[in-house]
Amino acid sequence: MTGPAPRPATGLEVLRPGALTTVQDLGRPGHAHLGVPRSGALDSGAYRLANRLLGNPPGAAALETTLDGVRLRALSPVVVAVTGAPCAVRLCGRPAAWGAPVRLRAGAELDVGRAEAGLRSYLAVRGGFAVPPVLGSRSTDLLSGLGPAPLAAGAVLPVGAPGPDPVHGVDVPAAPGPPAELVLPLRPGPRADWFEPAAIAGLWRSRYRVSAASNRIGLRTEGPALVRSRGGELASEGMVLGAVQVPPDGRPVVFLADHPVTGGYPVLGVVPAGPALDAAAQARPGTTVRFVAATAEGRPPPA
Template sequence: MTGGAGLGGAGLVVVRAGALSTVQDLGRAGYAHLGVPRSGALDAPAHALANRLLGNPSGAATLETTLDGVALRALGPVTVAVTGAPCAVRAAGRPAAWSAPVRLAAGEVLDVGPALGGVRAYVAVRGGFAVPAVLGSRSTDLLSGLGPAVLRAGAVLPVGVPEGPVRGADTPRLPAPPAELVLPVLLGPRADWFTAASVAALGRSSYRVSSAGNRIGLRTEGGPPLVRVRGGELPSEGMVLGAVQVPPDGMPVVFLADHPVTGGYPVLGVVPAEALHLAAQARPGIPVRFTPLG
């Protein structure tokens, strides 16, 4: 990410990288058999909205920030948009719109402030971030190390050639980040490894989002541990996006985009992919409830 401006002659320099800022697109699906996770934006609707606002295709790469935002200096004129976790946005030192196109002149700095709710903000640029693709995706994969490096101050992010007109603010907005995370769970394939009482109590129990979570998985704490009825080890088997794996402490872990493709702890159920964007914006400490679907 230090090769200068992109094909459109534009680029953005990282002034402040934030706690964890990565390049993400829709991920590299289809390589699990090679041990490669899907990766991609955790809050896919927020990623898609940022691109739609600027006329980008949905697969254009954006930046995903974590909690404390990012600051970028434009090398040339660009148009950007910030969606996802609500936050203060400043352009050239002046307040700018959140979830709407913002124009930057050469030398001006976009400052995305700390999340006021939720966890992850998405920064799109018209033309998309044109970092090199690996296995068909520009996503940073924290587990396997594929894709561009985690952002560091001084890195240059090239910008691609725009493909469509700026859409503007006529796109519907997304729901606010959750104050309580409610996740539907399709039970199986290893629900029978747990006591019937534990499985029955899952929908009545409340957990909390643990600060130990990351892009690999949302960890929970504070609820009743799920009790296994079977001892012994489970041979490593394939894992899918949204799998609810239960480690020895009995606290459910929901696998997110950078999850491993295999695992050796039993999977109680699977959260449907369309519900996982809520997990992406769940701050540590908020309540978590699971609603079994069968």
């Protein structure tokens, strides 16, 4: 009679998965023609910083937590770093550093606490999480179901071999905090002509709020409805990261990493990828949203 399979002696065991913790990397671009979204870390700046702190390559897989963090046990010695939404980090019950490398011995428990501001924290491990890649990426895609499932208690996350670059502390002061007001630079088109000119003019003056229905697929807004200049249906067409689609209720939706690759509602404009979409990843429900005309470089105009 055989006993249960032995537990792996390396990696990190999930003790508390949190509300939604997923494995993310730079995503799987280039597969839209197959109906596969890009996915990847929502706050790319915070994700990249966590890997730089550990000397990981830029695309090493990390964990993205949502609001209430995660708790893990090291099954072998590892080095980790937590960035993104500020939160309490505790090692074996004692305070540990946020935004800096933290060394865990085998058996040590790491608790990444509730976000004190913002929504999403990032936990990287030296060597990256070595879950099996799908279409060249280890990212969890909530829309298509590709990649590893969201974390569950008892799961063991394998860790890859460390690279040659050293562990160091860098540029944490440059990491922006969660936004008090989310300012989104918008490039109009391709379907801005489906809206009344007064609606477009009113968009620049209006204030919206982040809806509690927002998720990794899209940031939904609450506020003034945009009036269309034409009725009828629009044939499905390709969608891109940052596309601002307007469903029948007239409230803009900003597509994020797990967005669908096609859609049938008119796209008023596109928020260029970059710091604004990183900030959108950290905007809590109720945060004020303001759309502004993008400059040629895709940034908001000077205040």
